[in-house]
Amino acid sequence: MKKRKPKLAVWKFASCDGCQLSLLDCEDELLDIVGAVEIAYFLEASRATVSGPYDISLVEGSITTPHDAERIHKIRKVSKYLITIGACATAGGIQALRNFKDVKEFISIVYANPSYIETLSKSTPISDHVFVDFELRGCPINKYQLIEVISAFLNNRKPNIPSYSVCVECKRNGNVCVMVSSGTPCLGPVVQAGCGAICPSYQRGCYGCFGPKETPNVFSLSEHFLKNGLSSADIVRVLRNFNSYAEPFRKGSEAYER
Amino acid sequence: MEKFKSYYLAPEELNKIFDYFKTRGYKIAGPTVKDNAIVYDEIESVNDLPLGWTDEQGPGSYRLKRRNDEALFGYVVGPHSWKKFLFPPILTLWEAKRENGKFKIYEQNYSEEKFVFVGVRACEISAILIQDKIFGGGQYVDPNYLRRRENAFIIAVNCNEPGNNCFCLSTGTGPKVLTGYDIVLTEVISESGHYLIAKPGSDLGEEILASLGFREATTQEIDEADKVSNEAVNKFRKEVDLSDVVEMLQSNYENPLWEKVSEKCLTCANCTMVCPTCFCHTVEDVTDLTGQSAKRVRKWDSCFTLEFSYIHGGSVRYSTASRYRQWMTHKLSTWKNQFGMIGCVGCGRCITWCPVGIDIVENVKLFKESELKLKTGESYGRGNT
Numbered sequence: 120m121k122k123r124k125p126k127l128a129v130w131k132f133a134s135c136d137g138c139q140l141s142l143l144d145c146e147d148e149l150l151d152i153v154g155a156v157e158i159a160y161f162l163e164a165s166r167a168t169v170s171g172p173y174d175i176s177l178v179e180g181s182i183t184t185p186h187d188a189e190r191i192h193k194i195r196k197v198s199k200y201l202i203t204i205g206a207c208a209t210a211g212g213i214q215a216l217r218n219f220k221d222v223k224e225f226i227s228i229v230y231a232n233p234s235y236i237e238t239l240s241k242s243t244p245i246s247d248h249v250f251v252d253f254e255l256r257g258c259p260i261n262k263y264q265l266i267e268v269i270s271a272f273l274n275n276r277k278p279n280i281p282s283y284s285v286c287v288e289c290k291r292n293g294n295v296c297v298m299v300s301s302g303t304p305c306l307g308p309v310v311q312a313g314c315g316a317i318c319p320s321y322q323r324g325c326y327g328c329f330g331p332k333e334t335p336n337v338f339s340l341s342e343h344f345l346k347n348g349l350s351s352a353d354i355v356r357v358l359r360n361f362n363s364y365a366e367p368f369r370k371g372s373e374a375y376e377r
Numbered sequence: 378m379e380k381f382k383s384y385y386l387a388p389e390e391l392n393k394i395f396d397y398f399k400t401r402g403y404k405i406a407g408p409t410v411k412d413n414a415i416v417y418d419e420i421e422s423v424n425d426l427p428l429g430w431t432d433e434q435g436p437g438s439y440r441l442k443r444r445n446d447e448a449l450f451g452y453v454v455g456p457h458s459w460k461k462f463l464f465p466p467i468l469t470l471w472e473a474k475r476e477n478g479k480f481k482i483y484e485q486n487y488s489e490e491k492f493v494f495v496g497v498r499a500c501e502i503s504a505i506l507i508q509d510k511i512f513g514g515g516q517y518v519d520p521n522y523l524r525r526r527e528n529a530f531i532i533a534v535n536c537n538e539p540g541n542n543c544f545c546l547s548t549g550t551g552p553k554v555l556t557g558y559d560i561v562l563t564e565v566i567s568e569s570g571h572y573l574i575a576k577p578g579s580d581l582g583e584e585i586l587a588s589l590g591f592r593e594a595t596t597q598e599i600d601e602a603d604k605v606s607n608e609a610v611n612k613f614r615k616e617v618d619l620s621d622v623v624e625m626l627q628s629n630y631e632n633p634l635w636e637k638v639s640e641k642c643l644t645c646a647n648c649t650m651v652c653p654t655c656f657c658h659t660v661e662d663v664t665d666l667t668g669q670s671a672k673r674v675r676k677w678d679s680c681f682t683l684e685f686s687y688i689h690g691g692s693v694r695y696s697t698a699s700r701y702r703q704w705m706t707h708k709l710s711t712w713k714n715q716f717g718m719i720g721c722v723g724c725g726r727c728i729t730w731c732p733v734g735i736d737i738v739e740n741v742k743l744f745k746e747s748e749l750k751l752k753t754g755e756s757y758g759r760g761n762t
């Protein structure tokens with residue numbers, strides 16, 4: 120008997136589509152992906168859809184509206200595995216910057232007719248709403264990590280997605296540490312690996328696209344930044360990026376805001 | 378009487394040695410300036426060496442500086458070590474394919490790359506000898522390491538000026554190169570000129586120096602070189618008595634000081650990545666999307682990661698203090714039980730390249746102080762009862 124191909128769906132919430140694009144960006148591997156799974160629902164790539172249930176659902180984006188807060192439950196119900204992709208889906212994304220402010224105020228400034236706008240006061244990660252089987256970090260995600268996760272789920276094995284620091288990848292690359300050699304602030308020591316240490320490989324500090332690593336010591340690194348000339352306001356800005364609402368970064372930035 | 382003669386080389390004459398090896402299929406790996414530091418990379422000629430550069434190191438700090446001479450080796454060790462050539466950071470061990478319903482393993486071809494290592498310091502030779510024991514001693518050896526190691530020709534250099542974080546005098550591994558080299562150089566810059574004294578340490582080294590037409594060094598030149606390299610021991614700024622460190626650390630597992638010394642630690646693993654003796658690695662098994670091929674990849678790993686101590690049910694070393702304790706105790710103490718020597722050669726890399734400048738030497742001193750307090754406290758206590 121021929122095995123049925125697993126059905127893959129890709130869902131979008133509040134996001135920029137960049138992570139979905141990473142899937143389309145898998146040029147060399149795209150044929151293998153299409154060979155291995157049935158792409159049943161992926162509006163960014165095709166309007167033809169196949170109805171659920173789905174074996175793997177990739178979810179991009181954060182929950183920002185009451186409508187989306189309901190929609191994610193429907194998706195969870197029709198998905199065997201639900202994998203969130205990107206900083207929006209795993210941490211609330213750049214739009215979670217609003218979580219630190221009063222959204223109503225923004226709405227009244229930005230929109231001519233604020234009464235049409237129906238939005239939640241916070242942008243939250245998918246895992247705040249439903250059970251998530253695996254979280255893939257990054258802004259955007261790394262396409263090799265995406266392929267690794269899909270391969271792992273298809274082959275019933277654990278994905279090789281490390282939770283250690285960017286520094287490990289940075290050192291394996293043979294980079295010279297920008298922080299030690301020129302005093303450039305770098306978030307690498309508190310950020311999860313996955314990007315291949317792109318920024319330090321070009322002599323820039325890490326911006327934290329992949330969110331907090333396991334047991335990140337945000338306070339020690341922030342104190343180090345302070346000693347090396349950054350102000351408290353700088354530290355708040357450094358920590359308030361794509362992953363500002365991830366707990367360790369949120370707590371860190373809130374501490375330096377006072 | 379010395380087994381081998383010493384030879385005189387003008388700095389640019391090193392090229393003759395490089396060319397000798399290049400025509401025999403070797404690559405020349407040596408120090409060179411890149412991205413604000415002196416790293417180890419493939420080089421072509423003497424001109425690629427860090428002529429006239431030095432480094433200024435401190436805890437968590439490294440700055441490249443100009444020297445006021447044209448020294449070839451006027452700096453100490455940088456972020457790289459020779460382990461990147463002998464024990465590569467990422468290495469595919471083997472690949473397998475599904476063929477006619479069977480699982481077929483393809484052996485990876487071992488690297489046939491041959492390297493000349495140029496400018497290897499005394500501490501680094503000790504580190505290589507330690508890794509020789511780890512990868513080449515005992516029942517299970519690493520054929521990959523051994524192949525690379527056999528193919529390495531070592532041109533060492535004596536350190537004339539230890540760096541701020543160097544403490545090889547305390548670990549007994551430097552600053553003078555005593556063993557484990559094919560050729561050792563001493564660089565002299567004086568009124569009599571700028572030259573290198575080259576002494577062979579192996580038959581191949583001797584053969585090369587003799588065959589390339591270098592002249593024998595005069596007694597005067599040898600004396601001058603000895604004087605320069607002997608003075609290095611007086612220039613250390615970092616020293617610590619390590620005579621009782623093995624026992625001391627093992628009797629302090631529960632000391633609350635571990636919390637304090639690791640307070641700033643980021644568990645980022647930089648210290649272990651730069652350490653020339655650290656050998657820990659992980660293996661990842663990877664399958665492709667089609668499930669038709671698989672491979673096993675070895676990568677540098679570190680006792681500072683949470684995953685490192687993961688066993689069923691969770692990680693054994695969750696707290697930062699427990700990870701820092703594991704690292705420092707292994708380096709300076711339990712390594713001795715395991716391999717017969719301590720795992721630190723005093724190169725200072727972990728101090729320089731720790732982003733927040735945590736200093737293993739200062740921490741040894743803190744433990745010594747705490748032991749002392751405990752002892753004097755104890756005797757005081759006893760006196761009162």
Ligand code: SF4
Pocket residue numbers: 285286287289290294295296297298299305306307308316319324325647732
């Ligand atoms: S450059 Fe950044 S990521 Fe790289 S080792 Fe230094 S602190 Fe870590």
Ligand code: SF4
Pocket residue numbers: 453454498499500501536538539540543544545546550551552553722723724725
């Ligand atoms: S630790 Fe010693 S041998 Fe190593 S670079 Fe410093 S002075 Fe040279």
Ligand code: SF4
Pocket residue numbers: 648651652653654655708720721722723724725726727728737
């Ligand atoms: S523990 Fe530190 S000083 Fe000792 S060999 Fe390793 S990196 Fe060098």
Ligand code: SF4
Pocket residue numbers: 641642643644645646647648649681730731732733734735
């Ligand atoms: S001691 Fe320094 S380099 Fe090592 S893990 Fe801790 S912070 Fe990182």
